[in-house]
Amino acid sequence: MKHSLSLDGHAFRLRPICDDDADLVVKLRSNPELNRYLHASSNRVEDQLDWFKSYYTRAGDYYFVIERRQDNNPEGVISLYDVDEQRRAGEWGRWIIRPGSLAALESAWLMYRIAFEQLGLKTVYCRTIACNRKTVSFHDSCGISSRRVLKQHAEIRGEKMDVVEHEVDDITWKRIAPRLETLAKLTVRSLARA
Amino acid sequence: MDERRIQENVIKVLQIILQEEIPNGPGFTRRDSEAWDSLKHIEIMFALEDEFAVEFTEIELAELDSVAKIVVAVQAKQ
Numbered sequence: 001m002k003h004s005l006s007l008d009g010h011a012f013r014l015r016p017i018c019d020d021d022a023d024l025v026v027k028l029r030s031n032p033e034l035n036r037y038l039h040a041s042s043n044r045v046e047d048q049l050d051w052f053k054s055y056y057t058r059a060g061d062y063y064f065v066i067e068r069r070q071d072n073n074p075e076g077v078i079s080l081y082d083v084d085e086q087r088r089a090g091e092w093g094r095w096i097i098r099p100g101s102l103a104a105l106e107s108a109w110l111m112y113r114i115a116f117e118q119l120g121l122k123t124v125y126c127r128t129i130a131c132n133r134k135t136v137s138f139h140d141s142c143g144i145s146s147r148r149v150l151k152q153h154a155e156i157r158g159e160k161m162d163v164v165e166h167e168v169d170d171i172t173w174k175r176i177a178p179r180l181e182t183l184a185k186l187t188v189r190s191l192a193r194a
Numbered sequence: 195m196d197e198r199r200i201q202e203n204v205i206k207v208l209q210i211i212l213q214e215e216i217p218n219g220p221g222f223t224r225r226d227s228e229a230w231d232s233l234k235h236i237e238i239m240f241a242l243e244d245e246f247a248v249e250f251t252e253i254e255l256a257e258l259d260s261v262a263k264i265v266v267a268v269q270a271k272q
Contacts, residue, residue, distance in 0.1 A: 100253075100256040100257075101256075102236070102252060102255060102256065104232040104233070105232060105233050105236055133228040134228065134230075134231045134232070135231070137228050137229050137230075137231040137234070138231040138232055138233050141229075141231055141233040141234050142233060183233065183236050183237065183240075186236060186240045187236055187255075190239075190249075190250060190251065190252050190255050191252050193249060193250075193251050193252065
């Protein structure tokens with residue numbers, strides 16, 4: 001949906017996606033290094049703009065560009081969607097970061113901060129294709145112990161796949177946030193050396 | 195510090211952070227370990243900086259994805 005949420009971190013920020021970012025999304029989603037576990041999508045910018053039109057009217061869907069604070073260059077995208085106001089819960093995903101970027105950790109930390117601190121959610125979950133082991137491991141490494149496997153939950157290019165769901169509640173968030181922020185601060189140190 | 199000693203210490207750091215054995219020494223790469231994810235990568239890089247009293251640039255952080263590459267980078271900074 002059209003929203004105005006944004007949040008600056010130490011090296012990166014999340015800001016609302018807009019039509020000007022259609023080309024970025026197409027490039028990320030059509031990169032064979034990045035799209036192995038994504039649902040198939042069109043490579044045409046016009047189709048992405050059509051998708052945005054629908055997204056802008058969809059309640060509870062917050063799509064962001066991850067960009068560097070230093071120069072505003074985009075490094076990827078991330079979303080929080082299916083936000084249920086009654087349950088105060090939402091899912092995050094559509095998480096794609098350009099190869100070689102160091103934005104993964106800080107973008108996840110910023111996403112959780114928006115969910116818990118700006119939107120006041122009580123629970124945030126993330127579903128990852130089980131074969132995407134590095135990303136599953138990332139969520140494990142964050143210290144998220146609440147996880148379950150959803151058998152044959154997703155279909156990618158005609159193939160049914162298991163999904164691993166990691167769930168973070170507001171209490172877990174308070175426990176894991178300081179470590180994520182510490183690592184984000186360390187990352188910005190290296191960016192300053194470049 | 196000589197190359198062999200650097201390699202031993204790199205492997206020690208990887209074993210501690212990944213919590214797994216490093217079976218093929220210098221040939222061990224990020225692809226060989228499911229646990230070497232982007233969060234662990236940051237932890238590894240900063241543990242290596244502390245271990246060897248060196249500093250890696252952003253590009254190095256992104257590219258140092260094997261024991262062999264790390265050893266070469268550390269050697270070059272000493």
